[in-house]
Amino acid sequence: MKKIAWITDTAAQLDEAFVQKHNVYVLPLTVVFADGTYRESIDLTQEEFYGKLRSAKTSPKTSQPAIGEMLALYEELEAQGYDLAIALHLSSGLSGTFESAQSASEMTDFKVYPVDSKIGSFPMVKMIEAGDKLFAEGKEAEEVIAAITDMTARSHLSFIPSSLEQLHKSGRVSGTQTFLSNLLNIKLVISFEEGKPVMKEKVRSDKRAKSKVMNALRADMAAGAVPEVAAIHCNNAADAESWKNELLQEFPDLKVQVVQLSVCVGVHAGEGTTGLSWVAY
Template sequence: MKNSKKNEIIKHNELQENGELNIMAQVKIVTDSTAMLLPHEIEKYDIKIIPLTITVDGVTYQDGITISPVEFMDKMAASKSLPQTSQPALGVFTEIYEPLVADGSSVISIHLTKGLSGSVDAARQAAMMVDGDITVIDSGLIDRSLGMVVLAAAEKAANGASRDEVLAEIKSVKEKTEQYLTVSKLDNLVAGGRLSKTAGLLAGMLNIRIGAHVVEGNINVETKGRGAKSTKAYIQKIIEVLQAAPKGVHAIGISTAGIPDERETLGEQLRTLFPEVEVVLQQTTPIVATHTGDGAIGFSYQLN
């Protein structure tokens, strides 16, 4: 027996002994690279990740595979034009789906909002090409808020839940999950056609920053203000909502486009205010950073 195969078997057995692997799972979970899952989360639940692609100055990269979020920020800053994002090809989906359904398992494929990518439509087309039970879901979310829904589904599936039970869990968690966004530089929103050039020019001259609630993929601007104080005030309002939550907070995710120091400072504040809540701090995916530009903050949370 080759050593690599032997090591795989040993690891498989260890996972079983530790209760980290459920070989009787009826449902398998797929998502995309924008879910911002941590490596140990992906491994624990054997979640399959489909990478989106990003093109910078004519060179195409696979999100999280051939380019990291930090590397992307440097390339975007030096790029001649706005990077272009695109959904995976149908074949990428089918290559993932086919082996998953081969043993009769159901697949639930949960993806970022259609408002920012055509990935969910590509997933549905690919699912129709595969002989198996595949349910594709538009989460209406992106980044760590998407990840929260995916993790809830994966945990439910690992505990032996049926497809319908996992789908019910997804619906329940989505209703308790919110995502907010602050954008300090509006250039990318203008270049991407999400803000008019005139509005972008005025905002830049006045140092206007926006705070927005992401609802079913729509970026609903809730506040506009000048300078960093407006961003802090908007985030404080979100924190106050969490503090007033009757049943408490289950999870918080902070993802930023660059600005690592600000991310760590906000994380320390949140960990002090919510010591029993896991607060995940990350550099956001290139897909989000392309739309928001440098300096953006994504604030995701899931209530109990």
């Protein structure tokens, strides 16, 4: 049986037990504040990031792993005796990480198969789990990549920013839009479509915004199977737990977990953001 490594980035927000179980190597995304550059999960914890974000006069920027860092990892994996690696990265619609992985894979003799998740967070976890299962069944890399690519089309992630303040600071919405949103209590529902976050709904009140996301989930559940859902959040575990409980009241057999989003999402969406993510089957 071939020795296979998984490579991903901190958009997936994997815990250490998962990393060890699935032989995953995680490249950190980077946040650039006025006082310096910080690697997610290495130089900066979630708590430290949001503390700095609250006091930052200018919005931080995000940055992808350097090609040199990728090449060093590929060489390390080859030296460890791995036969190949699958590099599953944050959507190319959000970051250049996937394109960098493509370029780096062409600079080495080690077999690396870059894959664009076309999303972030929870679905990336499910893609690695599914791919690892297929490898255990004896499938070839090309078959695993085809299965993961199919999953990207069935993956869903929608989130509701608590306010438009951070979206304004990061240049995603205007000051006028932010002012009117605060005045009228307008909430945005942002969902991934073809690898890019798209504003799907603009509604009055958080309750209506959540209803829009729930209706999308119900539609997928009616069309097929959705065995597991993640209540996602940016430093807002309390509201995510509340949403988890609401889901379990309506769907008692549904598996629901609470998942913290990458700080790179927090740079744009802002603290307090909540949402749901799932993969339909």
